[in-house]
Amino acid sequence: MNTAADTQPTTQAALVIRKLFKAYVAGQPVLKGIDLTFGGTGLTAIIGASGTGKSTLLRCINRLVEPTSGEILLEGEDIVRLGGEQLRAARRRIGMVFQEYNLVERLTVMENLLTGRLGTIGPLDAWLRRFPPADIEHAFALLDTVGLANFANQRADSLSGGQRQRVGIARALMQEPRLLLADEPTSSLDPKTSVEIMELLREQGRANNIPVIVNMHDVELARRFADRVIGMRNGEVAFDGAATALDDGMLRSIYGGEGWLQ
Amino acid sequence: MSGAAPLRAQPAYLPPFRQSNAQRAAFVLLAAYALYAAAQFDLTWARFIIGLSNGARFLGRMFPPSFANWEPLLKGMLESLEIAVLASVVGIALSLPLGLLSARNLMPAWVxxxxxxxxxxCRALHPVIVAILFVKAVGFGALAGILALVVASVGFIGKLFAEAIEEISLKQVEAVRASGASFANVITYGVLPQVFSRFVGFGTYQFDSNLRNxxxxxxxGAGGIGATLFSAFQRFDYDFVCAILLTIIAVIVIGETLTNVLKKVFRA
Incomplete structure (x- = not known):
């Protein structure tokens, strides 16, 4: 797999970010004019020190965080301008996986998966847990895919970290997303489980033919699983290229210093 | 360990559990006021002894309790029970939306x-004062009692509901929002599961409290067994008073047992 970095806007670009700024406090931008283009497939890892805006960038894409200015085009539609029903419709097309899984602890695994379909059903049906049979079949199929076929009726808080993250991924896939975001999905997991989760993310991106964008801290994992790596420093893109092009020199310029490189 | 470490100013050592002068002053003031208040009421040991002997006579006349006049007792108790149940149902129904609207983590300040x-x-006035107000407004009887206890319920569990919602994990809410769910669906799937068992606890607690009140x-004059109790006091009918008090205690104990069962049913 060597699709290399494709920073030129193409007609099939799934996601285009233009001049994205975000300042939580006026005058102190966390994101300083991000320009990125993501093609229709492939796994992109975003690396960088803590506090450089990786999470903010990801959360701007589905507007969990409000961008200060700029454009975010999801399949040609500017998400920044959307509101209300249209924004929710856009969020439905973006699956998201979280560092701490963010499952609804007191709901069962199945109910957590069906949460991924909440954007498609009305409040009364949601209240009565009345989901279309096709959604329920889809949920069982996904549980099978992530290896949790027998866990449907267990409560989410009874699962281990790795199992929870699999549920988190299945929930995101329930949305039948056009884009999958993952915010440090392996940072709370052991090394072996981390690899399994990254494999699952890559596989599912390929199987569904959608781009996957993963924030991560583990440079080795990024090298191993990403087709493209974006390095962020101080709210700007410091590196954008194929994972194979990421050498120690680049890492130094992304993270600063060098004592930590063995 | 190369070279001498630069000298740094160390913060002063502060012993744990230290008291500030302001705290000491507060304790002294509180003790002084308690002594002053006691002096105001002429609280003496002799006065207390007189009270005790009076109390012993009173207790003596209460026993044995007399259930001879059981009809007004039963009627009053059933009315109290109805007041408690209705006030709890309406009070909880009103507190749910009010609690949600009061939650500062989900709602803007203007809401x-x-x-x-x-x-x-609703919490500012004691239920008895609210009951007097409603008796004046809607007349004697159970309606005034129900309205008074609805107000008390909203004042109490409305606040507890809001606090429970303010303590939820927003991470779970964030994940449900990210799926494109509408606000109503976010509440149903992201918020309610996190607070439901606590709501049941607050609701049953309020029912206990309403039963007492x-x-x-x-x-x-706001309906229920209280009227029967009051007139028995007025007539110095102390053995009947004792019968009423025993009945109230029995009902409260049964009520608490029932609410414990209710909690188990909902937490399963």
Missing amino acids: TWPARSLVAL STMVGIV
């Missing part, structure tokens, strides 16, 4: 401010 004010207003609002 929470009026909602919190309304709840605080419903035996009392009758004293001011």
Whole structure:
């Protein structure tokens, strides 16, 4: 797999970010004019020190965080301008996986998966847990895919970290997303489980033919699983290229210093 | 360890559990006021002894309790029970939306401010005073008692509901929002599962409390066993008073047992 970095806007670009700024406090931008283009497939890892805006960038894409200015085009539609029903419709097309899984602890695994379909059903049906049979079949199929076929009726808080993250991924896939975001999905997991989760993310991106964008801290994992790596420093893109092009020199310029490189 | 470490100013060592002068002054003031207040009421040991012997006579006349006049007792108790149940149902039904509107982590300030004010207003006056107001407004009887206890319920569990919602994990809410769910669906799947069992706890607690208060609002004419109790006191019918008090205790104990069962049913 060597699709290399494709920073030129193409007609099939799934996601285009233009001049994205975000300042939580006026005058102190966390994101300083991000320009990125993501093609229709492939796994992109975003690396960088803590506090450089990786999470903010990801959360701007589905507007969990409000961008200060700029454009975010999801399949040609500017998400920044959307509101209300249209924004929710856009969020439905973006699956998201979280560092701490963010499952609804007191709901069962199945109910957590069906949460991924909440954007498609009305409040009364949601209240009565009345989901279309096709959604329920889809949920069982996904549980099978992530290896949790027998866990449907267990409560989410009874699962281990790795199992929870699999549920988190299945929930995101329930949305039948056009884009999958993952915010440090392996940072709370052991090394072996981390690899399994990254494999699952890559596989599912390929199987569904959608781009996957993963924030991560583990440079080795990024090298191993990403087709493209974006390095962020101080709210700007410091590196954008194929994972194979990421050498120690680049890492130094992304993270600063060098004592930590063995 | 190369070279001498640069000298740094160390912060002063502060012993744990230290008291500031302001705290000491507060304790002294509190003790002084308690002594002053006791002096105001002429609270002496002799006065207490007189009270005790009077109490012994009173207790003596209460026993044995007399259930001979059981009809008004049963009628009053059933009315109290009805007041408690109705006030709890209506009070909880009103507190759910008010609690949600008061939750500062989900609602903007212009919504929470009026909602919190309304709840605080409901809590400001003691249920007996509210009951008197309603007796004056809607007349004697159970309706005044129900309305008074609805106000008390909203004032109390409206606040507890809001606090429970303010303590939820927003990570779970964030994940449900990210799926494109509408606000109503976010509440149903992201918020409610996190607070439901606590709501059941608060609701049953309020029912306990309403049951107790419903035996009392009758004293001011707002329906229930309280009226029967009050007139028995007026007639110095102390053995009947004792029968009423024993019945109230029995009902409260049964009520608490029932609410414990209710909690188990909902937490399963």
